């Protein structure tokens with residue numbers, strides 16, 4: 001039973017100095033400090049359960065997201081949780097349609113990242129009160145309730161409420177077996193941890209050797225800044241993993257459309273399964289053109305980690321602009337909007353391979369993709385979820401990887417809760433980690 005009125009919302013700017021080690025670096029983001037606007041909501045219920053939500057940022061600018069969360073807070077405060085989740089579509093619409101705040105979106109940019117953080121906290125609270133991890137809450141929900149969480153505005157030309165219901169009803173068949181399968185085997189993952197762009201060749205080799213020992217069979221390498229470097233690094237990694245294992249490449253939006261085609265034609269000999277974010281995430285027709293040129297070379301297009309909202313995904317699907325769709329748990333409007341994208345991907349039969357990593361993204365998105373397999377896609381072909389081996393130690397319920405697969409979390413909630421000590425130490429700029437770093441910079 002859901003209970004309580006939201007009595008408090010707090011949001012903190014939490015940053016990890018990952019740029020110091022080149023972790024997370026790519027052709028466009030050369031010095032990312034993995035960070036989060038960390039939201040905690042409390043209720044007046046006696047159980048003391050809190051909902052925790054995050055969105056992912058790269059350091060600077062987290063303070064702007066924090067401001068946007070505070071600007072949205074009045075939509076949540078003093079609301080009964082029962083009323084929020086009882087009309088989740090209405091609540092989503094209320095947050096995303098604030099007559100003044102939507103002007104600095106709508107449903108994109110800082111205000112949408114803030115929406116994600118707030119709604120992620122609501123989902124965490126709801127699941128904790130129900131005593132289930134979010135994936136299980138979703139799996140056990142009847143199709144009508146699931147559909148009632150989705151705002152179909154702007155997507156009914158490709159996915160109506162009736163279409164969504166039909167997909168979810170079909171997904172009921174074999175659900176029990178798939179749940180058992182997930183609990184026993186987990187959801188297949190790939191690793192990005194070996195090949196950040198800022199890593200030396202020696203680090204790349206050492207991490208790749210370790211990943212092979214740990215049983216990884218799918219690897220992603222960052223490309224896009226310098227072609228000769230890319231050729232050398234891709235050669236190293238392909239030689240190490242051999243011809244059979246899967247390799248993906250990620251350019252993080254570095255190229256123009258013709259440049260993407262030309263560059264990837266030179267990297268095609270390394271047999272990448274996909275090139276991720278070859279160009280601007282807003283350029284739907286550009287992605288379609290790249291896809292048309294590269295698919296004949298055996299290279300698919302993957303994108304999504306910087307797609308603003310369901311409308312962009314709708315058009316990418318309509319334009320046949322991608323072969324792999326990458327949802328993101330903290331850029332889209334939480335579970336609600338991700339549900340609509342999972343259902344559209346199912347309708348277009350495009351495999352979903354979520355973006356993860358960052359800080360907390362693995363923790364969250366595992367719930368969505370496990371639900372997707374059990375209740376929507378029922379398919380593992382060409383599907384895998386990203387894994388990055390950073391910062392899990394700061395979470396109370398960190399991801400569990402076994403045999404290169406995500407094992408379904410068992411603790412109630414959305415795995416979003418951070419350790420209080422970690423939050424305090426990494427709060428920007430007053431946490432002890434930052435105090436030391438900022439003082440050292442001044443000297």
Ligand SMILES: C[C@H](O)[C@@H](O)CC(=O)C(=O)O
Pocket residue numbers: 023024025026029032058192250252305355356357358386
């Ligand atoms: C800046 C981030 O680390 C980005 O490079 C992550 C990414 O593109 C991915 O994990 O994929």
Ligand SMILES: [Mg+2]
Pocket residue numbers: 250252276277305355
């Ligand atoms: Mg990427």
